[in-house]
Amino acid sequence: MNAEIRGRGFLLKQRSFLKFYLITKIEQQKGYGLQMLDDLENEFKPFAYSPTHTELYKSLHELKDEGIIDWHRQLKPETDLQEIKIYRIVDQEKANLYKKQMKVELDRCYGLLRKALQDNY
Amino acid sequence: MNAEIRGRGFLLKQRSFLKFYLITKIEQQKGYGLQMLDDLENEFKPFAYSPTHTELYKSLHELKDEGIIDWHRQLKPETDLQEIKIYRIVDQEKANLYKKQMKVELDRCYGLLRKALQDNY
DNA sequence: CCATGAACACGCTGTTCATCG
DNA sequence: CGATGAACAGCGTGTTCATGG
Numbered sequence: 001m002n003a004e005i006r007g008r009g010f011l012l013k014q015r016s017f018l019k020f021y022l023i024t025k026i027e028q029q030k031g032y033g034l035q036m037l038d039d040l041e042n043e044f045k046p047f048a049y050s051p052t053h054t055e056l057y058k059s060l061h062e063l064k065d066e067g068i069i070d071w072h073r074q075l076k077p078e079t080d081l082q083e084i085k086i087y088r089i090v091d092q093e094k095a096n097l098y099k100k101q102m103k104v105e106l107d108r109c110y111g112l113l114r115k116a117l118q119d120n121y
Numbered sequence: 122m123n124a125e126i127r128g129r130g131f132l133l134k135q136r137s138f139l140k141f142y143l144i145t146k147i148e149q150q151k152g153y154g155l156q157m158l159d160d161l162e163n164e165f166k167p168f169a170y171s172p173t174h175t176e177l178y179k180s181l182h183e184l185k186d187e188g189i190i191d192w193h194r195q196l197k198p199e200t201d202l203q204e205i206k207i208y209r210i211v212d213q214e215k216a217n218l219y220k221k222q223m224k225v226e227l228d229r230c231y232g233l234l235r236k237a238l239q240d241n242y
Numbered sequence: 243c244c245a246t247g248a249a250c251a252c253g254c255t256g257t258t259c260a261t262c263g
Numbered sequence: 264c265g266a267t268g269a270a271c272a273g274c275g276t277g278t279t280c281a282t283g284g
Contacts, residue, residue, distance in 0.1 A: 009255080009256085010255090032245080032246095033245070033246070034244075034245060034246085053245090053246080053247090054247080054248090057245095057246065057247060057248095058247095061247090076244090076245090082244060082245070083244095083245075083246090084244095084245065084246090085245085085246075
């Protein structure tokens with residue numbers, strides 16, 4: 001379990017980070033895939049982090065495989081006949097557990113970086 | 122330059138992190154390779170991070186290739202006839218530059234994690 | 243072109259093997 | 264066995280290619 005979230009190593013994996021963020025975004029009904037990617041890019045621009053669409057989709061697929069989310073196809077409203085996928089939490093318990101575990105992991109990494117900043121300056 | 126320190130991505134690489142820490146340890150004359158590794162393991166135990174000896178040596182070799190450090194062989198004092206390597210900074214300018222760039226990178230990652238903690242809880 | 247996805251390739255890092263006193 | 268190092272293998276992630284509106 002935690003083995004999935006942190007691979008016995010240094011800092012957390014990007015995949016876990018994205019899955020974690022996506023859970024929150026889906027809870028808040030923040031649109032479809034590329035839409036969420038766009039949001040993330042903007043949010044993280046100050047931190048020079050720009051996730052790729054491939055990583056985003058792989059994260060969504062993993063969340064589905066783990067039974068945390070689900071999706072259904074739908075036509076993009078208003079504009080045209082483009083098809084998109086709308087995501088939704090199907091197991092809030094699992095979602096909460098994932099976020100809880102990630103909180104521990106984020107705190108760990110946060111502390112590690114703080115230590116580095118304190119030790120070396 | 123920065124491309125070496127951060128690979129266009131998410132969080133910083135372990136290698137950079139270790140090189141950065143090793144510079145400080147060498148500045149403080151903290152013994153030889155495995156000795157420093159042992160120190161790091163103890164320091165990071167609360168953060169469940171335990172670097173490997175291979176990564177440590179690769180970091181030291183890179184620092185040497187970049188002309189930041191140097192070493193000479195020496196017999197382990199007092200105890201027995203074991204040979205060890207003693208490291209030393211040979212270009213303090215470069216060392217300072219590396220640490221300065223890493224400071225920027227650490228701050229970036231630190232901010233990114235803080236944002237994650239704020240956004241999702 | 244947009245949205246989603248798969249295939250492929252590269253690079254980081256851990257596990258294992260090697261050498262020398 | 265301690266210290267250093269090389270060779271090898273796995274896997275996370277970015278780049279490229281593919282498909283369907």
